[in-house]
Amino acid sequence: MYIIVVYDIADPKRGLKVLNYLRTKLIWVQNSVFEGEVTNSGFQEILFKLRNIIDSLKDSVIYYTFDSKNYTTRNVMGLNKNKIDNFI
Amino acid sequence: MYIIVVYDIADPKRGLKVLNYLRTKLIWVQNSVFEGEVTNSGFQEILFKLRNIIDSLKDSVIYYTFDSKNYTTRNVMGLNKNKIDNFI
Numbered sequence: 001m002y003i004i005v006v007y008d009i010a011d012p013k014r015g016l017k018v019l020n021y022l023r024t025k026l027i028w029v030q031n032s033v034f035e036g037e038v039t040n041s042g043f044q045e046i047l048f049k050l051r052n053i054i055d056s057l058k059d060s061v062i063y064y065t066f067d068s069k070n071y072t073t074r075n076v077m078g079l080n081k082n083k084i085d086n087f088i
Numbered sequence: 089m090y091i092i093v094v095y096d097i098a099d100p101k102r103g104l105k106v107l108n109y110l111r112t113k114l115i116w117v118q119n120s121v122f123e124g125e126v127t128n129s130g131f132q133e134i135l136f137k138l139r140n141i142i143d144s145l146k147d148s149v150i151y152y153t154f155d156s157k158n159y160t161t162r163n164v165m166g167l168n169k170n171k172i173d174n175f176i
Contacts, residue, residue, distance in 0.1 A: 006121050030148055
């Protein structure tokens with residue numbers, strides 16, 4: 001499946017942990033936004049790990065899931081921060 | 089069509105302009121993230137307006153488009169900042 005993850009972390013230390021973790025699993029596309037193809041078990045692992053990092057009373061993580069990335073188109077206006085853009 | 093807009097604006101003043109504009113057109117779901125159903129002309133209007141607000145050398149706006157919001161599922165982990173949640 002394909003996922004987009006956007007997060008809003010109240011504490012910079014936890015924010016950095018989320019950033020560094022997601023970098024190992026997904027493609028960084030913008031400040032606090034990642035996306036990528038994942039297996040179902042990979043997806044569950046990401047959710048499990050994020051739940052352990054964030055403070056659920058202060059932080060927010062939103063994730064969008066798709067059966068296929070063909071269902072969506074991503075466009076960038078202005079600065080394209082992700083130069084290695086492998087999105088179709 | 090259904091759109092998700094995530095933005096990263098270098099200047100707080102421009103960031104506030106983007107926030108206030110998008111509030112009139114879409115549903116706010118998280119810090120710097122909006123989404124909503126739009127007509128094709130409504131979508132073009134949003135793009136036109138955002139291009140006028142942002143500094144394309146410093147700011148970044150990413151927008152995902154879908155034919156239907158049925159193609160995606162949104163889930164929130166932690167704080168649900170958007171209490172009026174009308175996403176299916």
